[in-house]
Amino acid sequence: MSAEIHITFEGETVLARKGESLAASLAAHGVQAFRTTRCEAERGLFCGMGVCQDCLVEVDGKPNQRACMTKVDRPLVVRREAHARPLAPIDAGRPPVTIGEIEMIEPEVLVIGAGPGGLSAAIAARRAGASVLVVDERSQPGGQYFKQLSVEAPPEAPPDAQHREGAVLIEEAGRLGVVIRSGVTVWGAFEPNEFAATAEGRTLRLLPKAAIIATGAYERGWPVPGWTLPGVMTTGAAQTLWRTARRLPGRRVLIAGNGPLNLQLAAELIAGGAEVVAVVESAPRPGVAHAGLIARMALASPQLIRDGLRYHAARRSGRAAMIHGMVVAGIEKTAAGLSVHLRSQDGAAEQRREVDALCLGYGFEPSNELLRALGCGHDYDPLRRQLVTRRNSDGLTDIAGIYALGDCTGLGGARAALAEGIIVGVAAARALGHQPDAGLASRLARAATDLARHRRFQQALWSLYAAPAYSAKLATPETLLCRCEEVSFGQIEEALSEEMRLMGAIKRRTRVGMGRCQGRYCAPVLDALLAERYGRPRDEFTGFAPRVPVKPVAIEDLARLG
Structure with missing residues (x-):
């Protein structure tokens, strides 16, 4: 241990x-x-x-x-x-620095994000002859999918195949000479191709010749009564506890949402000794009508189908119920933990479950803040309810020298990101004058085939998991829409009663989206609410405009070198 x-x-x-x-x-x-x-x-x-x-x-x-x-x-x-505790004063003994004194790094290729897509792109660009720097906010590479164990694993829970695959990818990047810097928060993006970051309290300027943005995605909010209570967390948070530290979110756990990640988490927590009372899936139960979709998925990726069957077997062995067509409608704190109110999509059926922890996983939002700050164009996808970055077949955006891949551009999954990374990494290196050798050219051809195959799988998967979008009807006037600024749906309705129809106006009136998460959880919900209320389509301009810093950064880090 x-x-x-x-x-x-x-x-x-x-x-x-x-x-x-x-x-x-x-x-x-x-x-x-x-x-x-x-x-x-x-x-x-x-x-x-x-x-x-x-x-x-x-x-x-x-x-x-x-x-x-x-x-x-x-x-x-x-x-x-x-909140009421006074903050310690900033040390005024050190003079502020000018921008010219800030450490400047000029990599040939900069990759932002060390998940599957970012690592794959970095390896491909390096194999093609480019020098590559990868930066990532986390303390170790791997991203959300290839989360690496950060502690010595107990004998009963050693690293699994997913851990090992990620470790091989990280080792390959290091062996090829890719420089990976963890603990680096990129909080600003400016034309032409300049980025601002902090690392260990120091401010950095990153000026690459080409940048590959692979910042992934984060889980959507599910604003219902009680969703801010301690013990309520995302599916990804619970999985991070287990996959990095072999810790459980609680002994008695309910997992609810939409998509296959919830099933994987159930299998992992059961293996770790938790009692998973149920997996609640908002999509309807698959039936004979879905046979064609399942067949398409099996043809595209038989291994992923086998994984799904394995997760279901683990769920059944742990006696966790599988409930379809229901959503979390509210959570209450009790003396014993949490009481979770479940409701069918049509409101005809209801259940209550008493648990220690509730894991919510109702889909993802792309982490596209840097791309939007740079001015990269986006289109709204009404089926997936998210912005999709405009790119060519090489991953090049409509801003020169800026490439993007993976879930930050529109959700496609880790397998698609791995294949796409090879294509984008080679393209970025080629644009800088490097030429891949025959071996890399062969990998490139396989990557194109794999990418098409995994995109077919994802299209069938999300058709299988199709479910109604979040409805504000689940909220009460007291339910918080904005977790950070504690703005309720009732306050939003007051603003709407004053004929405020633009998100910017509502933001100024209520402070919705002005908190530390910068609207990541409330903005998509509010944008959808306004679109439904006033019958207008969502697009790249209907949400909050991207603002620098795109992530919270200490004033002290901005004011001096640290």
Whole structure:
């Protein structure tokens, strides 16, 4: 087992494993509430990937630290983050710096994101002869799909095939000379091809000759009564706890949402010893009418079909119910944990489940903030309810020197991103004057075939999992739409009653979308609500405009080198 480290949380000793996140340590100790808001509401782990900013804690006297992104590498003194607690003053002893004094890095090819697509693109570009720098916000490469174990695995839960595949990819990148820098937050994108980032408290300027953006996606919000309660988290957050630290979100867990990731999580948590009471899928139960879709999926990727059957077998072995056609309609805090209200899509059937933790996975939103900040064009896909980046067959956007791939451009899955990465990496290297050898050209041809195959699989998959979109009818006037600024649906309705029809006006009136997550969870819901209310289509201009910084950054990091 990993070396144990003693951390202190609110005066109580917590045994943590070296290398795991602080959020994983606290969750294993039964801590669900990490901070209180200005309305004195408790919040805990939600997204598990540094997006929502709800797991903020004070670490060694430093406030506003994300527990999910803070690695335990030494004894720590941790306190709950209280909104009313005064912040420590910034040290004024050091003079501010000018932009000319900020460290500047000029890689030939810059890849932003070290997930499957980013690593694949970096390897291909390097094989083609380009020098490559990969930067990623997380503490280790692999992204959301190839999450690597950050602790020594117990004998009963060693790294699985997905872990090992990711480790091989990371090792190959390092062996070829790809430079990977973890813990780098890219928060600004400017034309022509300039990026601003922070790393270990220092500000960086990145000026590549070509940039490949592979920033992935994050899970959609599901604003229903109680969705901000501690113990309610995304499917991805629970999976990160297990796949990186072998920690469980709770002993008795309910998983609800739309898509196959929820089934995979159920299998993993059951293997880890959790009691998964049910997997609640909003799509209807597959029947004879879906046989053609399943056959198409089996032809496109038999291995993924086998994985799905394996997950179902694990679910059945753990006696977890499979419930179709129902959604989470509300959550209440009880003395024993959480009471989850389930409702059928037509409202005719209802259930209640009592659990320790609820995992929500109702689809994804592309992390396209950098692409939009650069001015890359996007089109709205009404079927997938998301923006899709305009690109040519090589992944080149309509901004010179900017390539994009993977789920940040529109969801396609990890397998498609791996294949697409080869195509995009080679294209970026070629544009800079490099030529792939015969071996790489052969890989390129296989990648094109694989990409087409996996796109066929994804099209059939999402037809199989087709389900109604989120409806604001699930919310009450008191339900929070904006988690960060605690703006309720009732406040939004008040703004609409004043004839405010534009998101910008509603934002100024209510502060919706002005919080730390910068509208990532509330903006798509509000945009859809306005589109439905006023009968207008959604497009790249109907949501909030991208703003720099695209991710929260400390003023101290902006003002001086650190």
